[in-house]
Amino acid sequence: MVAEVSMRGITKRFPGVLADDNVDFEVETGEIHALMGENGAGKSILMSMLAGVYQPDEGEIFIRGERRTLSSPLDAIDAGIGMVFQSFKLFPSLTIAENVVFRAEPTKRGLIDRQAAGRQVAEIAERYGLSIDPGARVDSVPVGVLQRVEIVKALYREARVLILDEPTAVLTPQETERLFDVLRALKADGRTIIIITHKLNEAMAISDRVTVLRDGRNVAQLVTAESSPAEITRHMTGRDVDLSTPPPAQRPGEVVLDVRGLTVPGTGERNAVSQAELFVRAGEIVGIAGVAGNGQVELAEAIIGMRQVGAGTVSVSGSDLSRATIAERRDGGIAYIPEDRHAVGSAGTADAIDNLALGHHRRAPILQRGLLSRSAMLEHAKRLIQRFGVKIAGPTTPVGTLSGGNLQKVVVARELDYRSPLLIAEQPTRGVDIGAIEAIHRELCKYRDNGGALLLISAELSEIMSLSSRILVMFEGRIVAEVPKSEANDALLGLYMAGHEPEERHRPGAFAATLAGSTASQNNGKGAAL
Numbered sequence: 001m002v003a004e005v006s007m008r009g010i011t012k013r014f015p016g017v018l019a020d021d022n023v024d025f026e027v028e029t030g031e032i033h034a035l036m037g038e039n040g041a042g043k044s045i046l047m048s049m050l051a052g053v054y055q056p057d058e059g060e061i062f063i064r065g066e067r068r069t070l071s072s073p074l075d076a077i078d079a080g081i082g083m084v085f086q087s088f089k090l091f092p093s094l095t096i097a098e099n100v101v102f103r104a105e106p107t108k109r110g111l112i113d114r115q116a117a118g119r120q121v122a123e124i125a126e127r128y129g130l131s132i133d134p135g136a137r138v139d140s141v142p143v144g145v146l147q148r149v150e151i152v153k154a155l156y157r158e159a160r161v162l163i164l165d166e167p168t169a170v171l172t173p174q175e176t177e178r179l180f181d182v183l184r185a186l187k188a189d190g191r192t193i194i195i196i197t198h199k200l201n202e203a204m205a206i207s208d209r210v211t212v213l214r215d216g217r218n219v220a221q222l223v224t225a226e227s228s229p230a231e232i233t234r235h236m237t238g239r240d241v242d243l244s245t246p247p248p249a250q251r252p253g254e255v256v257l258d259v260r261g262l263t264v265p266g267t268g269e270r271n272a273v274s275q276a277e278l279f280v281r282a283g284e285i286v287g288i289a290g291v292a293g294n295g296q297v298e299l300a301e302a303i304i305g306m307r308q309v310g311a312g313t314v315s316v317s318g319s320d321l322s323r324a325t326i327a328e329r330r331d332g333g334i335a336y337i338p339e340d341r342h343a344v345g346s347a348g349t350a351d352a353i354d355n356l357a358l359g360h361h362r363r364a365p366i367l368q369r370g371l372l373s374r375s376a377m378l379e380h381a382k383r384l385i386q387r388f389g390v391k392i393a394g395p396t397t398p399v400g401t402l403s404g405g406n407l408q409k410v411v412v413a414r415e416l417d418y419r420s421p422l423l424i425a426e427q428p429t430r431g432v433d434i435g436a437i438e439a440i441h442r443e444l445c446k447y448r449d450n451g452g453a454l455l456l457i458s459a460e461l462s463e464i465m466s467l468s469s470r471i472l473v474m475f476e477g478r479i480v481a482e483v484p485k486s487e488a489n490d491a492l493l494g495l496y497m498a499g500h501e502p503e504e505r506h507r508p509g510a511f512a513a514t515l516a517g518s519t520a521s522q523n524n525g526k527g528a529a530l
């Protein structure tokens with residue numbers, strides 16, 4: 001049988017980096033094929049060559065037995081290949097429908113038929129259960145929706161081969177299930193799916209076969225049903241990885257973050273965040289769960305000062321920072337790992353030395369007698385690159401060229417190294433490989449054990465449940481429930497995330513009331529420590 005896709009002897013070099021090294025990669029028609037490997041293993045670049053974004057230095061590509069030169073994405077689309085990338089390739093000022101049909105617009109009497117475009121996009125979205133509003137402008141919708149737009153865009157072009165680069169990173173468990181239903185339907189239709197993923201459970205659930213890349217080489221091709229997560233992990237990392245639940249927190253200390261009555265205006269009628277009340281204590285991790293777009297990002301941005309607040313206060317370690325600038329808040333003790341590591345978390349054209357020094361440049365040893373010390377910056381960068389195992393050609397490499405997971409490590413390393421009393425971490429392990437997730441979780445727990453207060457916002461319920469001692473659930477801009485770790489499970493959190501009324505003891509504030517009560521009785525009725 002002729003393979004749908006056959007890449008033979010593919011090599012791709014960048015200055016100082018051998019991204020793919022003589023890779024053979026084959027995918028059968030109508031299969032779902034998972035492409036796995038650590039950050040920087042060469043997965044995205046290999047698939048970018050199939051999508052016509054990059055050209056191999058050596059090797060050949062055959063599509064259904066025919067040798068093809070894919071010099072551009074248009075060539076790839078012509079060959080029936082569509083790719084949904086990790087970083088979105090959308091025009092912010094255009095609508096979702098305009099983005100989807102861009103360069104393939106339906107026309108009527110020679111003019112673009114906007115109505116038909118909106119209708120067709122809505123039809124695809126509905127058919128595959130991807131909820132989007134075709135008329136909404138791209139810059140007005142949250143990151144989770146953007147991912148769905150990218151998926152619809154590829155589906156609109158009716159790709160025979162659909163490549164998805166970590167498509168579920170921004171989806172909830174329920175949305176992921178729905179996407180998998182879509183993928184299964186596409187497969188039943190005879191289409192071929194290649195899914196790049198770091199999630200073993202996803203690969204096990206959805207794929208027929210798995211190819212593993214390590215250091216740019218194809219090290220294993222496995223039939224999923226005959227393999228196991230442990231075997232795949234060993235091929236990816238060359239070692240056994242400990243993914244057991246990290247040890248629980250010790251007794252938390254004083255309140256570090258205290259948010260009261262925080263309201264953040266939204267773009268429409270509804271507030272993005274309404275009357276949020278929350279606190280995080282020293283030595284404690286508090287998780288925020290919620291379907292993307294329910295105010296989590298706005299809440300974090302309001303706390304760090306990136307967003308205008310309608311009402312309410314934000315205090316850190318007893319200081320009211322509600323009117324402070326971002327720089328003052330950072331100096332006041334807030335570190336921040338933003339959801340969008342490209343646009344917010346890093347400067348892509350700057351090198352690792354500069355990116356890792358950001359924020360640290362106002363303090364010794366990097367700031368010396370009012371001047372930046374380049375040698376201190378270099379030492380700082382080298383130390384963090386080593387500690388976090390960032391795969392990078394050298395400290396002077398622009399971080400925009402790093403693989404997604406490695407860029408994430410740069411941002412996490414920089415923010416943890418502030419040793420701030422409060423850390424707000426949004427999706428800290430999104431797109432990060434298994435070994436690195438283990439490392440980042442270990443670092444976050446170490447931060448907590450050293451007395452740090454961590455507000456963790458994550459779409460990964462398993463991550464939230466394994467790290468947090470309390471979980472707040474956001475729905476339509478409100479904190480609607482508060483669940484202690486001991487009572488949390490997927491099903492319960494899923495219900496609250498979908499807006500179900502919480503049980504009495506999970507109502508927000510119920511925990512603080514218990515705490516205040518017990519502290520009050522311990523204090524002989526002299527009042528709560530909160």
Ligand SMILES: Nc1ncnc2c1ncn2[C@@H]1O[C@H](COP(=O)(O)OP(=O)(O)OP(=O)(O)O)[C@@H](O)[C@H]1O
Binds near residue numbers: 403433
């Ligand atoms: N434009 C570029 N210039 C220089 N090096 C690059 C460029 N793009 C990628 N690289 C390097 O090529 C290697 C492979 O990158 P690739 O993005 O394929 O990794 P990946 O396996 O997809 O990783 P991740 O899981 O983190 O996304 C990495 O070391 C990366 O830093």
